[in-house]
Amino acid sequence: MRLESNVAPFAGKGSTLKRSPKARLTTSIHRTISRPSLHVISHGPSREATSASRVAKSRFLSGLSQSALESILNAARQRRLQAKSVILQQGDRADHFFLLTSGYARLFYITQEGRKVLLRWLAPGEILGGAALLPYASTYLVSTEIVKDGTALVWHRDAIRELVHRYPRLLDNALPYVHDHLSWFLAAQVALVSNSARERLANVLLSLSQGIGHAASTGIVLDITNEQLANAANITPFTTSRLISEWRRNGALVKTRGKILLREPQKLFCNGA
Numbered sequence: 001m002r003l004e005s006n007v008a009p010f011a012g013k014g015s016t017l018k019r020s021p022k023a024r025l026t027t028s029i030h031r032t033i034s035r036p037s038l039h040v041i042s043h044g045p046s047r048e049a050t051s052a053s054r055v056a057k058s059r060f061l062s063g064l065s066q067s068a069l070e071s072i073l074n075a076a077r078q079r080r081l082q083a084k085s086v087i088l089q090q091g092d093r094a095d096h097f098f099l100l101t102s103g104y105a106r107l108f109y110i111t112q113e114g115r116k117v118l119l120r121w122l123a124p125g126e127i128l129g130g131a132a133l134l135p136y137a138s139t140y141l142v143s144t145e146i147v148k149d150g151t152a153l154v155w156h157r158d159a160i161r162e163l164v165h166r167y168p169r170l171l172d173n174a175l176p177y178v179h180d181h182l183s184w185f186l187a188a189q190v191a192l193v194s195n196s197a198r199e200r201l202a203n204v205l206l207s208l209s210q211g212i213g214h215a216a217s218t219g220i221v222l223d224i225t226n227e228q229l230a231n232a233a234n235i236t237p238f239t240t241s242r243l244i245s246e247w248r249r250n251g252a253l254v255k256t257r258g259k260i261l262l263r264e265p266q267k268l269f270c271n272g273a
Contacts, residue, residue, distance in 0.1 A: 055153065058125040060099055061171045070166050074155040077161060081105075081146040087128070088144040094131035097160040100124050103150015106140045118231045120184050121147070123223070127177050132157040133164060168227075183212050184232065191233045200233040202268035203244050208232075209262050219253075219263040 018141070055061060061069060081087060081103055090109060100122060107119035119142060122128065124205075131138045132155075155163070164170050187207035191200040205222070213220040230240040247253050252267035253260050 097132040098128035099153040104148040
């Protein structure tokens with residue numbers, strides 16, 4: 001696993017990314033982004049290399065032998081990710097594949113009118129730039145920005161494609177991530193046909209519980225925040241917080257930091273506390 005450095009920081013609108021002639025670097029950002037809400041990432045060396053034990057816990061690397069794991073990690077570069085930076089830009093060639101090892105990321109889409117549509121949040125262990133796994137050249141459908149400082153392992157498309165051929169388990173491990181994305185998409189689509197904010201949020205919770213939920217002894221656990229729910233249901237964070245509080249009182253769910261325990265889904269559709 002190699003550490004990358006010697007990349008000049010982003011200097012603002014109209015500037016370009018400068019490379020040291022000695023640096024063997026690649027980047028998925030091929031052009032300056034002019035929108036003020038987006039910032040290009042500055043790659044630099046991580047202060048601490050990601051431990052093998054932590055990386056191995058990612059489901060993308062599960063079920064692999066120690067020798068296979070070492071080969072895969074040796075083909076990767078580690079990059080430091082800065083908050084409020086964009087590491088993958090929609091429409092760019094899908095030349096890089098990321099495994100987020102720390103920090104948080106978020107997917108978003110820019111419409112033709114310039115509106116920024118927030119999509120999924122991604123936690124450590126998630127993969128970014130999955131289009132690089134496709135057997136044909138493709139582009140990123142959405143952009144990825146870093147929400148909290150972190151690190152990631154990065155493979156060039158040629159390298160990850162070769163590894164997938166050598167270790168087919170990698171492709172099997174990538175399929176559950178596709179299922180997660182489809183679960184979120186389904187939840188958002190169902191929310192669009194709901195009449196009220198209550199129905200939209202209730203249907204999002206129900207759809208996600210069936211897709212990415214984890215069974216527990218007292219219900220179904222969802223690793224999700226109020227902001228993520230608000231984005232998926234297309235309602236305000238204030239309305240989301242109000243409804244979650246109401247459902248806590250009637251016993252439909254239990255809310256803790258970053259998690260929801262869905263206990264009695266049928267109560268989500270009951271009006272009043």
